[in-house]
Amino acid sequence: MSCPRISLKAFAKALCLCIVSVLCSSSPVQARIPLVEVTDPKSGIRGAHLFPIEENKSDADWYRPLNDPELRPYTKGELIRPDTPVVGLRFNDQNWVFFWKVMKNYHVANLTLGGKPVVMTVCQRCHAAIARDPVVDGRRLTFHLAGLYNGSFLVADYETDTYWTPFTGEALEGPLKGKKLRQIPTVTCRWKEWVDLHPSGMIADERGRWNEGRGATRRAEGAFYRDFPSLVLKPLDRRLRDHDPILGVNIADKACAYPFAALDGAPQSAGNDIALQDTVGGEPIVILHQRDSWAASAYSRRLDGKTLEFTADKEGRFVDSVHHSHWNYDGEAVDGPVAGRKLTEVPYQVEDWYIWAAFHPETTIYGSAGQGTVPAGGTTADKSQP
DSSP: OOOOOOHHHHHHHHHHHHHHHHHOOOOOOOOOOOOOOOEOOOOOOTTTTTTOOOOOOOOOTSSEEEESSEEEOOOOOOOOOOEEEEEEEEEEEEEEEEHHHHHHEEEEEEEEEEEEEEEEEEEEETTTEEEEEETTTTEEEOOEEEEETEEEEEETTTTTTTTTETTTTTEESSTTTTTTTOEEEEEEEEEEHHHOOOSEEEEOOOOOGGGTTOOOSSSGGGGSOOGGGOOSSSOOOSSSSSSSSSEEETTEEEEEEEEHHHTTTTTOOOOSEEEEEEEEEEEEEEEEEEESSOOEEEEEETTTTTEEOOOOOSSSSSTTTTTOEEOTTTTOOOSSTTTTTTOBBOEEEEHHHHHHHHHOOOOOEEEEGOOOOOOOOOOOOOOOOO
């Protein structure tokens, strides 16, 4: 299952071009209004910066969410530039893909995928795309951007006006405080990488709506245009550079960050398809990663009571040690005695180091060249940024 190499530097450049093209586009005259800082020491969102609510308006008027965009089937022959950044999901037994450039302008999307609700939040400042199940106690919630908190976005639901952080899925303040939204894994990559692995599925083709959802009449000042790492509530964790890309895994309240520089240098694989094995929170895991890209996902290595070991063969196919089956990037066996079986995904996120550390301050870091982990308060020798 070998895929073409696409450098992380080139991918990051493409994301930056998406941002620059929007900032340079024409837009209506906007009123500039500062955000309001929450200073109440008893508030669960103390330190947040909220959009002010004006008379006859709501904070939801600032940045409109993307609600149920039109979806259509896609094929490998789509006229889409190969290097176009996308966000993909393998959800409800189907493939779904969205343009990064559209999603990061809306910031929040309330979706229905195959009849099931999903909420997605995208932050271009910390390069994170996070999807969650928005159903709480049998009730679907719909979300909008409410402000900033701890280095990135804060969202709120329309139904109860509860404030949530997408980075842990936790309700921080409001009637649903303490509730948590289940995570749905996403993959951030380029169109060619996605379509080579998932040649058919559904796409939200919103390319004609690049600049919608950005606040047509009002523009936030102050905190919204500061460097997001400066908004982190506690001192920044300097074990890595703020914007170093990592894959973070959190199991049983144990967190570990895997810098992409370390993933790319994993000794278990000589080719471009990497199977890195580790244990987090007592769970044996494998990270399947395409070298020099952001395409990565994490799974439990347990299957039917046995712990599998994975390697990549000369053809770039993942092989397990017990059944000798080949596996794809979706964690599914494609042949052998367990063909059709799937590994269980573990909670993981791809994002910048600073935001992962902000919400997981006790995280360890997988060391350079796969040589163990670095605990909180330690240092790591590999600080290269793609």
